[in-house]
Amino acid sequence: MFDTDFWARVPHQLSFLPDRLWGHVFLAFSSILAGVLISIPIGIFCSRRPKIEKVAVTIANIIQTIPGMALLAIMVFALNRTGMIPAWIALVLYSILPILRNTIAGMKTVDAGCLEAADGIGLNKWQRLRIVELPLAAPTILAGVRTASAWVVGAATLAYPVGATSLGDYIFAGLQTSNPVALMVGCFFSAGLALLLDMILGGLEMASQKRSLTWALGSVGCLVAVAISPLLMKVMQQQQTRSISNEAIATTEFVQERPYVIGGKPFTEQYILIDYLQGVLAEENRETEVKAGLGSTVVLDSLERGEIDCYVDYTGTLWAIEMERSDNVSSAEMMIDIGTYLKDKSGVLALGPLGFRNDYVFAMRKGQADELDIQSIDDLVPHAGKLTAACEIEFWSRPEWAAVQSKYGLQFGQTKSMDANLMYGALSRGDADVIVAYRTDGRLASGEFVELEDPRFALPPYDAVLLVSPRLAKDRAATEKLRNLVNTISTEKMRKANGTVDIDKKPIPTAVEVLSEPTS
Secondary structure (H helix, E strand, C coil): CCCHHHHHHHHHHHCCHHHHHHHHHHHHHHHHHHHHHHHHHHHHHHHCCHHHHHHHHHHHHHHHHCCHHHHHHHHHHHHCCCCHHHHHHHHHHHHHHHHHHHHHHHHHCCCHHHHHHHHHCCCCHHHHHHHHHHHHHHHHHHHHHHHHHHHHHHHHHHHHHHCCCCCHHHHHHHHHCCCHHHHHHHHHHHHHHHHHHHHHHHHHHHHHHHCCHHHHHHHHHHHHHHHHHHHHHHHHHHHHHHHHHHHHHHCCCCCCCCCEEEECCCCHHHHHHHHHHHHHHHCCCCCEEEECCCCHHHHHHHHHCCCCCEEEEEHHHHHHHHCCCCCCCCHHHHHHHHHHHHHHHHCCEEEEEEEEECCEEEEEEHHHHHHHCCCEHHHHHHHHHHCEEEECHHHHCCHHHHHHHHHHCCCCCEEEECCHHHHHHHHHHCCCCEEEEECCCHHHHHCCEEECECCCCCCCCCEEEEEECHHHHCCHHHHHHHHCCCCCCCHHHHHHHHHHHHCCCCCHHHHHHHHHCCCC
């Protein structure tokens, strides 16, 4: 695993570190601080009121039992937005329980003799709290903060699917593109950050126990150093490219107020297209940022709200999910209707089709399909009750699956949900008999699998279409540069690029080079 090629790919991954580490540090530090400011006052208040304490701790426990991804999803729907804010609120909620519980415990364990002494020298309740109770309870409270920090730093990696930049970008992208380098970099730095933060907070806990100002100042200094380290990395990175940027500014009249944000969904093809679009915009000296791994509805909502500026979607998804259309029309008619709909609704501009189609396709092992004489979904229906089907979780709740069931009466004996990259292994091992795959997936061309025909046209065409925000649409030079991509990527070329990552295990930039090759 750790061969020469592995280490050669590390510098490319480290080029993303300043932004991703900064996002992670900001999310973790600010949410822990907010958790402290919320939980300690509530804990002090509850420690003297048993009935209220029971209610508060119960609510905090309930929040803690909600899975991280579910809590993030709740925040997205509740706030109707993606990005840092829903992720931050979810992490603040996660930090509350350990700090609250330890604050209550710390306040209750203050020696009664110390409280009597404080009353004896005439301290009022606020003086007693500040001078006696909090200093004695501090070690216990800080132990709770340490526990909360470990939870929050780990949970912050889950912020990636809602469009918040963090070290989770490495982990999710590594999983989706079978990239062990990205996985290792993400795991190394997220684990390192958690351990480092735990050590620093341990120093603060030690300072409270020893009443040591030196320990306290040293620990606070280390916290500040960790907090600003991503910014220092970013400054160094910017200095390395400053001369290129100055030259770019000198050769163009366009002044970009802030970077364009390129969005994408959580599978290999989208990661490749994101890198490809970044390169195209870089040719026009446009700065870009990335928000990858977004769900189908989340990514379009983000574009309409101006949180991202461009991404590649698929006509079938827009037709069925966004427009709630189920009628079968030609690709050309669908493209026109979608473009008109998006422009009228939110000002989003559909620049046109990229040239390839990434349709949903039902696939089986060739040997099993031949044995059962299955060539189409019609042929599959009589056998489906004894078969297991697997697909990424989104498909089973989409209207396309409902349309397939309606037109064919298809009902599998068992259905499974799993990551798209794991489906092929499950199919090869016999853990699944049928998968719902993507037409441009390079693994479909391996000869091991066979695609099933859709003679009743239950599934709509999924032409890849490039969408841009109203802000980017106003940038004529950048928009025309992107428009030049229309009808330049064939299905075969996209499948080859995907196979470069999924089969050959090459990095994303290598797959981008495939898309850049001239069409023969």
